[in-house]
Amino acid sequence: MRVPYFPGCSLKDFADNFEKSAFASASVLGVELVELPEWYCCGVVAPLEEDELIRKVAPARNFLRTKELGGNKLVTLCSMCYNTLKLTNLYMKKNPDKLERINSFMDEEENYDGTVEVIHFLELLRDIVGFEKMREKVKKPLKGLKVAPYYGCLLLRPKEVAIDSLEKPTVMEDLLKSLGAEIVNSPLKKTCCGSYQVINNKEVASKLVYKIITAVTKRGGEAVVTSCPLCHYNLDSLQKDLSDKYPGYKEVPVFYFTQLMALAFGLEEEVLGLEKHEVNPLNLLKSKGLI
C-alpha cells in the first residue's frame, strides 16, 4: 500500500528518528509512506485564522500534491501538522466559497476540490492496517516494559478532528498492547505539555512536565510514549533540569510510538535514533532485554 505522506519541519530536523522509525516499521506492515514531492509548511497556527485565506494556500498546495500522487488520503506523523492540515481541510470543505477564493490565489495550479482526507499515522494503523496484523509482525514483544501513553492536545481537540474519544482515548493503548507492552494509565495523558511556552516561559512548561512525568512514575511507569515532536521535545529535554530542582526526581525516557514499533518488529537499532534522546533510554531497554 502506497500512501502519500506529509513530513513537516520537525521530522526533517530534531525529530528525524520519528520519521525513520515510522518508515522502517511501516514497510514491515507493507505500507509505503510516499513523501509529497514538493511540500510546504503545514502552516502551524496561522491557517486556523478563519479570514486569513492567503495562509491557507500552503495547505491547499499540499493537498494538490497529494492528489498528484494519486491518493485521496494524506498521512502525517507530527500531531501538530495533523491538526493544522485537518482543520484547514475541513474549513475548505465546509466553506466552498472560501475554497474558491483560495483557489483563485493559486493561478498556476489546478483547483483543489476538497476531496483529500487527512489522517494521522495512528489512524492508518488502527483503521486500515489493524492492530491484529501488527501483532502478527511482532518479533520481540515489549514484555515487561511499562509504558504510559501520552496524547497531549492535538490528536484529540477540537472534537471534529479527534482521532479517538475525547475523554477516554485508547488508540495508543491498543497499539502498545499489540506490541506486548504493559500499559500504565496516567490521568494526565491529555494534559498540556507546555507547548511553545518552553521558549519564553520555560518555568510553566517545566512544571507541567514535572507533573506529567511524576504522575507516570507514581503509577510504576518506566517510559512515556507520544506522537508529537513538540510534546517529545518538552517532555524529554526539560527533565534534565527537573532532577536538579526536585531531589529524588526519577527520569523516564520518552519514546515515539514508532520507535517502539520498530523495536518490537525487531528492526535494526539504528533506525530508532536513540542517540537523540536527552533522557538516555538505553539502560531501560537493556534491562528489559530489548537491545
Add this chain to the structure above:
Amino acid sequence: MEGAFLESNPENKGNIKKIKESVNRFLQQLLEKKVVEWVLTPYINPENPLPERRIITKPEEAIKADPLTPVIPGFPMSTFVSEITREKPISKPLAVLLKPCEAASLVELVKFRQANLDNLLTIGVDCYGSYHVLDFKKMVEEGEKPFERMINALKNNKGDELFRTACKTCLKPVAENTDLNVGIIGVNNLFIQANTSKGTETLKKIGLKIVENKERDQKIKELIEERGEKRKGMFKEFLKELHGLHKLNKFFEDCINCHNCMEVCPICFCKECFFESELHPYVYEKYIKFTIEEGTIQELEGKLQFHLGRLIHMSTSCVSCGLCEQACPQEIKLFKLCGPVSENVQKSFNYRAGEKLEETPPITTFYEEDLGLTEKQAE
C-alpha cells in the same frame, strides 16, 4: 432457489411442444389434486390470434391454456385479479398466472388495497420478452409462431429486436414475489420454482420432487446484468430525447387525449381519474371559455397536465410494464417517458415498485428525516 423439474425424460429436453404440454399438465394437476378450484390464465382463443384470459375450473380445460404466450393482450392480468378480489377476497382457491411485470403490479395493487391475496396461489411465468399485440397478430396471420420465436431467442440468448421496448430493458424476467414460478430461463426442462412455503406445499401436494437449482439462479443473474447495461444506455438516450419542455411538447404532439394509457395502466386504480374529474379544468366547456376569454384553447396545458400529473401519481409505483405504450393508438413511445422517469423517482427513494410486499410506497412512507431538499443547489 428450490423447486421441481416437470419433465425428467431427457428426450423431451428443450422440446417446445413439450414445454407447453408440461405447463398445462401442471395446471391440470393443480385442479385434479384440488390444490385450487379455479385457474386464471391466458387461454387460446379460437376466434382470434390473440389469447384471451379465462378462468378454468375443469382439469380437461387446461389443455388449451396458454400461460407462456409472449404477449399481454390489452389489460394486465393484475387488473383482472384486482377486479375479482378488490371488494372481498375470493371464496375458492384460485391460481393465477402472471408475467413478472404483472406480478409486480399486483404487489403494488395489494399495497394500495386494490387486490387481496387471500385464497390466491400466484404463479409467475418467466418472461424472456413479449411482443406488441399488433406484431403478435401479424406474426400469427403470416404463419410465424411467436412462442417458438421467443423460445429460440431465449435459447440463443440473443434477444429479439421485435420485443417491446419495455421487455428489451426489463430487469424482471423472473417474478420475485409469487408463490411459484414457471421457469423457462436458465433451464433445459421446465422448472417450477417455489418461492414461498405455500409454493413448496403445492409442489409436494402434486407429488413433485423438490431440488436445489443454483444454475438457474446464475443464469438469471447474468441475464439481468446484461439487460441492466443495455437499459442504462437506452434510458439515457430516452431522457435526452425528452429533455426540456420543447421536446416534451413535440413528444406529445400526436396525443389525442384518449387516456388509453391511463386505462390500461395497472397502477392507475382510481375509480375516477383526477384528470377526468370535474375539477380538471381542461374539459370541453372550459376550452370554450378559454377560447372566448383568451383567444386560445389550452390544449397544450391539458395534455401536459394529464401526462405529467399522471407521472407524479404513478411514477413511484410504476413497474415498467410498458402497456401504456402498447395501448397508445397514436404510437407515442410512452415507455420512453415513464420507464426512465419512474426509475429515477424510485431510485431517489431507494424503492423498487413491486419487489416486496412489506415495503411501503414512497408516498405513503413517512420519512422522519431531512431529505435535504432545502439545501441550496448549485446553480
Add this chain to the structure above:
Amino acid sequence: MRVGVFVCHCGRNIAGTLNIEKIKEEVAKHSGVVHVEDYIFMCSDPGQKLIRDRIKEKNLDAVVVSACSPSLHEKTFRNNAASVGLNPYKVEIANIREWASWPHEGKPEEATEKAIKIIKATVEKVKSNIPLEPLSVPVTRKVLVIGGGIAGIQASLDIANAGLEVYLVEKKPSIGGKMAQFSETFPTLDCPQCIETPKMTEVANHPNIHLYAYSEVVDVSGFVGNFKVKVKRKATYVDWNKCTGCSECAKVCPVKVSSEYDVGVSQRKAIYIMFPQAVPNKATIDPEHCLRLVYGKGCGLCAKTCPAGAINFEQKEKIEEIDVGAIIVATGFDVMDPSLLTEYGGGKYKDVISALQFERILAPSGPTGGKVVRPSDGKEPKTVVFVQCAGSRDPEHYMPYCSKVCCMYTAKQALLYKHAVPNGHAYVFYIDVRTDGKGYEEFYERVLREAEATYLRGKVAEIYKEDGKLKVLGVDTLTGKGVEINADLVVLATAAVPSEGIKELAKVLRIQTDEYGWLKEAHLKLRPLETATSGIFIAGAAQFIRDITDTVSHASGAAAKALSLLSRNRIEREPLVAEVNEEICSGCGNCVEACTYQAIKIDPETNIAKINTALCEGCGACQASCPSAAIQLTNSYKKQLFEMISILAKE
C-alpha cells in the same frame, strides 16, 4: 353568487402605498363581485356597521375583507357578519397589509397589482366556501395527571379543589417526586418535609382525587374532551387495603438493595416503603429482588410477620380503563448519571457523587441523619469541591443547555455543608453564577459570606486519585492560573435530563419531544403549557428543568388550562375537517397513512375511507395524498385552490 369586497385603508398603512381606487375598479370587474367599498378603518365600529349594513342592503352571500392578516381580525369580521345572519365561514380575509402594502412601500404600482391578485383569489375561494356550524363535542369533565411530583400534586389539588375529579398516576410507590429527596430548599431553606408533605397528605385524603401510585399509563386513545386511558396498576404483592404501613415486613426482609430514594447512598429491603412520609404509606415488594418471587418458593418472612396479613405473592398487575377530558403531563426530570462523566471519575471513585446524592447526605431525614460523611469510608470530608455545569453547557460532550437550578442548589449545598462541617472548606467551580429569581441573588451573597466558599470561575479538566486524595485539576480563568485541589469529596452538579421513559410516554400520548426528550410545547412563548395535541398540557420540569417556585406556578397554570377547557359540558371545534366523496373513493388507504391523528379508517364493509371528524385536526395532509380528489378539506377544496392558482399564476 353575490360577493361584497370591503377594502380597508388602515389609515395610511394600506392606502399610503396601494392605489385604493384602482383596486376597487379592478375587483369590481371580477365575476361574482356585486359590491366594492372602502373605508378608513374597517375594524372600527363604523367600519363593521358599514359591512353589516351592506350585507343586508345588497343581500350579499359572501364577503371578502381586504385588510390586515387574518390572524388579527378574521374572528372579528366573521362574528360581525354572523350577527346579521351571514354564515361566518362565508367571510374571508385578503391580507393586503402585511403581504402587500407594508413590504413593498417603494413600489406602489406592483404592490397594488399584487393586492388585486390576492383579493381576486380570495373572492374565488369565498365563492366556493360552504356555510358551516362549529362542531360541538361532549366532554368528560375529569382530568388525568401523570406524575406525582410537586407539579403533579399542585395541578391535581388545584383541579380537585375546583370540583373536578382527578386521576393522579405515579409510577413509583409513593408520590413526592424529586422534591421529597431534597434536604432543604433554596432560597428560604424550608425543608420539603415541612412544605411538601402536607400537600401529599391532602392529595391522599382529597375526595376528588383518585391516586394511582405504582401505576403507568400504557395507552391513550380518543381526543380532546374524550380521552380513553389505560392505566397499568403494577403488582405490589401487598394488599394496600390491608397494609397499615407499619414497616414490620421490611425489618425481617433479608434482602438488601441499593435505595432509589437515597440515590444509592443507603440500602432498602426487597419489601419496602419508599420513605417514612410516603404517600400512600404502603409497602411494596420489588419482584426483581424478592427471594420468594424470584425463586417461586421459600422465604416469605414478610408474610409470616405482617400483622395485617396483607402480603399476597399471587397478586397480578391489572389494566384499568378511565375516561378523562384533559391530560396533564407532569413527569419531571432526572439527573444525568455521573458515571457518564468519565473525566471526573464519575462512577469510578466512590467519593465523586452527584448533587442529588449529596442532597440525601445533607438531609436531616437522610440515611446519615444529616451528618456529612463521604461514601467511601464514612469520614467527614474537610475539603469539598463542587463542580457546576457537569454535563451542562457543554455542546461538545453532553448537553448544550444550562440546567438552570444548579447554581442555586450548589450555593445552598455549600452553605449547608458549612453549617454541618464548620471547619471544612468548599470550592465551587462555575462558568457563570446565575441567580435569576426572587431572593436568589441575596441568597447567593449570603452563601459567599457565610459559607466562605471559594468560587473559582473555570472548568474542571480532570479528577483522579493520587495519594489517597481526589486530585481536582482545573483552571481559574479570572487569574489565568491552573488550580489543583486535593479534595475529600467531589459533588458534581450533573445536568438535568428528561425523565426516563418520557419518549415512550410521549408516543403513547401522541405528543412531541425535543431532541433531548423534553416535552415540546405548542409555542415556546405564547403556549408554553399546551402541547400540539389539544387537551394535553404540560406541567413543571417535564417541559424543561425549572425550580420549585416555577414548577408550582407552571403546574397551577396547566391546571387552569385544563379547567378552562372543561368549564362547560360541551366544547366547540373548528368545522374545517376532511370529507370523503364515497362515489370516487377507491379505498387505497393513502389518506390513512397520511393522517397523523388516526382520524381515517377504511370501512371494511364498503372499502371506503371514513373520517372520525372528532379526531380530524384539519391539516389536509389526506387530500394531498389522494390521487383522485376523493378526500378533500372543507373550504379548502381542490377546486378553490385551482381557481386561486389560476388567478395568481397569470401575468
Add this chain to the structure above:
Amino acid sequence: MAEKSVEEGKEKFEPVIVGFFCRWCTSEAADLAGTIRLQYPPNIRPIRVMCSGFIDPIYVLKAFLEGADGVLIGGCHLGECHYINGNYKAQTRVKVIKEVMKSLGLEEERLRLEWISTSEGLKFAEVANEFTEQIRRMGPNPLKKLKRE
C-alpha cells in the same frame, strides 16, 4: 439553456412566483416581515394553506401550467410542524415532483421548498429576494414561449 434569453433586449423580466405558505409558520413569518417593514420584491403571490403537508403536487404542476415562473413552498422547520409531521410529508411529495422535473429537464430549480418559522421574518424576506432573483436570472417559464410559437 435556450429558453433563458427570451426576454433579453426587451424590458426587464418580472417573474411571477406562486407561494404556498403554511398558516402556522411561513404565513406568520410573511406577516412579521411586513410588520417590521422588510422590503422584498412583490413578485411572490401567496396562498395561505393549512400546512405544507396540505400541498398536493398537482397544485405545483397547475401553477406552472398556468404560467408561473416559479413556485415557493414554505413550511415549519422539520420537527416543528403544528400538525406534528406535515412538513415531512411535504418534502416527500416535493421530492417526487422534483425528481420528475429533473428527469425531464424541466428546470426543477423553479420549485423551491423552504422551512421558515414564525419568528423568521428576515429569512422570509431573504428567501423572497433571493428566489425572485434566481427566477429572474432563469428567465420566463418556457411554456409561455411555447404558447406564443
